[in-house]
Amino acid sequence: MFSGEDLEECPLSFRWRWTADSGPLGLLRTRVLVTLLFGGGLLAMWWFVDLEKQQRLRQQHMEQLQKVALGQGNFSLLDHRGQRRTKQDFLGSWLLLYFGFTHCPDICPDELDRLSAVVSTLDQDTSLPPIQPLFITVDPERDDASALARYVQDFHPRLIGLTGALDEVKEVERDYRVYASPGPKDEDGDYIVDHTILIYLISPDGLFLDYYNRMNNQEQITQSIRNHIKAYVRL
Structure with a gap:
């Protein structure tokens, strides 16, 4: 020692x-x-x-x-400015897609207001890419480009309205499994279209990622999209 x-x-x-x-x-x-x-x-x-x-x-x-056989096909439709737009035009952008019609009395305006609020909220986060909102009519017989141009003015400034010939619209509806059925006409020739009420989230690769129904509030949708963007891996 x-x-x-x-x-x-x-x-x-x-x-x-x-x-x-x-x-x-x-x-x-x-x-x-x-x-x-x-x-x-x-x-x-x-x-x-x-x-x-x-x-x-x-x-x-x-x-x-x-x-998944959902949104896998292409589409070729007219936007509310009368320009031909295809699915390829939107590759590289995040999309929020809603199917509806301009004569819808309350549900479609409510859903587009909610969609617009979600996009506006996400726009405030500069770390996130911009979201492109799309509105595809299920009533092309009444919703031509000029009707859509008047309608989209009431919602998010980036909202693009899309329409086309009946068969072109039906093809997109089938691709996204959207149900749309015109009801009986009244004495003025007016009618309501019963249709699927969903907001679709589409990735920059053109893939369907998620959907939101009327049970999802604005905060839930916003957070879900934020999570999808942060976890996204380009193919």
Whole structure:
């Protein structure tokens, strides 16, 4: 065992190690250091494994979406300015899509107001890309480009209205599994169209990602879209 005289004769570096690393305090420091290193290693390993798992799940999800027979086709319609627009024109942008008609008394305006509010809220977050809102009519016989131009003015300034020939619109409805059936006409020739009431979220790859019904409020839709954007992995 070292005496005080022996310690005095030892090199300075050895004396420091003997006084700092021996005894209860030195042992405690060593244990704490080992614990921190071991715990940090485990945490880093867990984070890496979790990241790999999340990326793998997202990739699997995207592959599954590609197999879903929803919104897989192309479309060619006229916008509210009379210009021909196809699905290819919107690739690279996030889309919020709603099917309705301009003579709808209350539901369609309410849904488009909600859609517009969601887009406006997301616009305030500069870290997110802009969302493109789309409105496709299910009543092309009455909703021509000029009718849509008047109608979309009441909603988000980026809202694009789309119409076309009856067969062109029906093709898009089938592609997104939208139900639309005109009701009987009244004495003035007016009628209501019974149709699917959903807002569709479309990724920049043109894939259907999610839908929102009337049970989803504005905050829920906004947060869902934000989560989809943050988790998005381009194919």
